């Protein structure tokens with residue numbers, strides 16, 4: 001948006017280049033960098049800069065790019081994840097919804113309010129609870145579920161990969177934590193910033209979507225010598241050690257490549273969310289040796305059993321001098337590694353009060369994985385199957401799958417690749 005209708009030409013926003021020209025800095029002055037521009041901005045007010053052209057905001061994640069933020073982005077400390085059902089009926093109404101969300105998402109990811117407060121009879125445009133906080137590395141990730149394609153005629157755009165997951169042994173899924181037409185994942189280094197983003201996106205979509213389910217989560221990220229450490233889950237084990245990180249790996253495991261799914265998904269990925277209850281009381285009665293045999297890793301260091309370092313190679317076929325496997329063949333990692341498939345895991349712990357029927361903590365993991373094909377998740381979950389020693393301590397309660405759009409180009413909008421060719 002460059003011009004507000006209400007206020008006319010006086011509110012036309014200006015580009016970074018125009019600003020440099022106006023202030024007489026020009027090409028030769030480009031070396032002043034962000035600090036110099038920041039000084040000018042604080043004098044004239046940054047509302048005057050077109051958002052696509054503004055310099056990077058403090059603690060902000062880039063909204064634009066080949067891929068959406070919040071997937072290969074380093075994990076923030078908080079998540080607020082929401083699944084929505086649509087009330088809109090047509091593809092143009094749906095397209096408009098994503099168009100309306102785009103400027104709000106870009107503003108919030110820059111730590112800006114989505115509109116000025118009004119003093120007259122109209123409620124403030126921004127709900128306001130993130131005022132005074134910066135962007136807190138907020139990332140917003142949008143996806144669409146299988147059910148959306150049943151409600152809205154999107155031609156032949158539904159990817160074959162986007163379908164209900166099969167029933168897995170020991171699943172006890174409830175609809176109240178499952179499925180949805182649209183998902184929005186908000187991750188930030190502050191819980192209020194993450195919630196504020198979802199609250200304002202849902203508010204802006206009032207009458208067009210309804211809330212289906214949501215889940216808040218957290219990860220404590222310790223720092224050692226200035227480096228972020230792998231977060232520990234509520235069983236106290238480092239969770240996320242073995243994850244694809246290099247660009248080449250991400251292309252192999254996470255990002256849909258040309259020809260691998262529907263064309264609109266190129267650069268996108270599939271998100272699988274599982275709300276997994278962790279029976280903390282049972283776990284806390286288990287000896288440390290047994291806990292470590294459950295995962296196949298040492299608790300404190302995160303190292304593979306029999307090794308010292310978290311990133312030492314996990315060689316599941318390794319045997320001791322008596323010929324016994326060092327990493328038990330019923331351990332979580334042994335089974336997860338026994339199949340070729342890989343995933344990018346980006347999970348968060350949750351605590352949600354008390355389970356009425358048992359009087360125990362309702363706590364666990366909002367397991368989130370990204371993969372270019374949901375079959376990768378299915379293969380691993382089937383391998384864990386009934387054998388995974390961890391099954392004694394967990395119950396899967398919720399499940400959902402979403403196709404996440406590729407990244408957004410400047411001047412475009414979220415989901416454009418899905419709608420543009422309709």
Ligand SMILES: C=CC1=C(C)c2cc3[nH]c(cc4nc(cc5[nH]c(cc1n2)c(C)c5CCC(=O)O)C(CCC(=O)O)=C4C)c(C)c3C=C
Pocket residue numbers: 233235237238239240241242243274276277278295297314332333336337342343364365367377380381384394
């Ligand atoms: C189907 C996929 C998976 C589910 C569901 C899952 C649940 C789950 N996992 C943990 C804790 C840990 N998982 C670890 C490794 C690991 N887990 C999966 C897959 C699923 N986990 C994979 C593919 C891997 C990596 C295997 C490898 O190649 O080494 C670990 C070890 C440390 C790490 O690498 O992150 C832990 C700990 C919990 C608590 C949980 C459900 C509540």
Ligand SMILES: [Fe+2]
Pocket residue numbers: 332336
């Ligand atoms: Fe796992």
